[in-house]
Amino acid sequence: MTLKELVWDMDGTLLDTTAVVPAALARAVRVLGGPDVDASDVVAAYWRGTPEVIMEHLVGRSLTATETDVYYRELEGVEVVPYPEVVDAFATLRAQGNALAVFTGASSRAAGMLLESAGLPVDVLIGGDHVERPKPAPDGIYLAAQELGVDPVDVAYVGDSPLDLRAATTAGSHGAAAAWGHMYDPAERADVVLAGPLQALELLSGGARA
Template sequence: MKQVDAIVFDMDGTVIASHAAVPAAYRAAILAGGGRQYTDDEIIAGYPLGAPSALLSALLRRPATETDVERYHLELAAVAAQVASYDGVPELLADLAGRAPVGLFTGASHRAAHILLERVGLADHFRVIVGGDEVTRPKPAPDGVVLACRRLDVAPQRSAYVGDSPLDLRAARDAGALAVAASWGHQYDPDAPADLTVAHPRDLRALLV
């Protein structure tokens, strides 16, 4: 197994299970902004659009305003109690934080990431947290992975990016990082190309020297 100097994680579907809370927050914000009712699947299908402002604009069918984005974050905070970390993730992060640089890149906004990670008590385990609103291009573009590695002061080629979705794996590979598939995530696709597939968070310990 290839070993690396740093690990960067995706958030939703990798570190935390938020596939009910996040669509609920978007749905409430969209309805408050005059949009129509959307299903969870319809909202999740829009995740590749990137940060909240882009997804809200698409679903509202008009440019999202600062009020729309603020409403989304308030709604997310209101439902954050529904979010939980995956089994084994807190223990893994506590172990890794003392051994190597650990970062996170998510398509969610930086603010949304902190809302959810603080709710489950994991925010302090990450040396850097990069949100989708901090890069120009969303996944599968490698921009966020590259930025997280830069802030960790580790070359992407000496890093692993762990995510559950095909977009995560493409972003990792295009960044030059080891693409690690988290098979416990809700968007995991066994047919998506990955350099490594792990069945449980504890398996990631083997990536470090």
Template sequence: MKFDHAVWDMDGTLIDSSRVVPEAFVRAVAALNGPEVNINDVIAAYWRGTSEVILAHLVGRDLGPAEHDAYYRELAGVQVAAYPGVVATLDALRTEGLPVAVFTGTSTRAARILLSAAGLEADIIIGGDQVQNPKPAPDGMRLAAKLLGTTPERLILIGDSPLDLQAAKAAGSFSAAAAWGHMHDPSEPADVTLPTPQHLLPCCDR
């Protein structure tokens, strides 16, 4: 397996946001006088796309920019941590001259908040608001390849969700299942399954 760059999913791959993100949505829906929703309702809506799309779906109506801010107010100040081994792995990749690229289905604004809260820095952040079609479409990986100066076939996408692995396949990229993530489905095909973030390092052809 030879790739030029690694692209990382964020939620469930770099950071453990399995509680703080859906809880922020639940509070935001309540603040907007929407229907009663729970964490499972939020998780079931993740496939819909960006934070704004998910929030409007949960509230049940179109929302204006000021109303979308309700979610970001709830997200600000949350405590979230990187998964064990993430920091060391990203540092090792940077030592090898590989930038940290993140492709997440959430909005770029939310991604910056969450990565900062976890103490992580990314060189490239591609949010769902930067692509026309969300995962499992290949749009994000094609944009990542363009920004990294390579082709999708020379990228590997590390993600816990089946949508991540399907997006990699659709783009012709390598796929790596993040087995530590909360959305990991062992039945979803992947080019490689990583028990921990550090297991990516032996795959690097540097």
């Protein structure tokens, strides 16, 4: 199968945010008077959607826009790095004329901050705040495909979590499991399992195999 474009998940796929994002959310929850949560509590709530939704769940009440800004203040200045091969993969895609597209459950504001910190500019950024339903709903993949001017069936969605792969399946896209990511589950069905980001490029030439 030859595909036209790649769409990437961000956390655990492009960027190693394993420590910084849960820590920033946990600090924000404490500042807002919520319980003393740890990284595992935060990660367990990722499926709920954007940071704003996660914070409301963890704090246990509705939050104003001013209150949710606490998270973004905690996120300012954090240092994150791309996973190995990501920079090279993006450079190759750019040279080949392919777009650099991301669909993340994080808000577009948080994603922009983290991608900028990592020095990883993208052409298309779809955040959790751009869609009505979070993963595993396919909304973000549909929107990314629309922005790229291709059909979802011609897209491979590269992500580490089971929710990423389920979203790809529902969208009719190619689900590419990022086996280097911290939420990768080998028991979750994928169209292809990738050992590293550079291997994703083979999907555009029909060279990858599950």
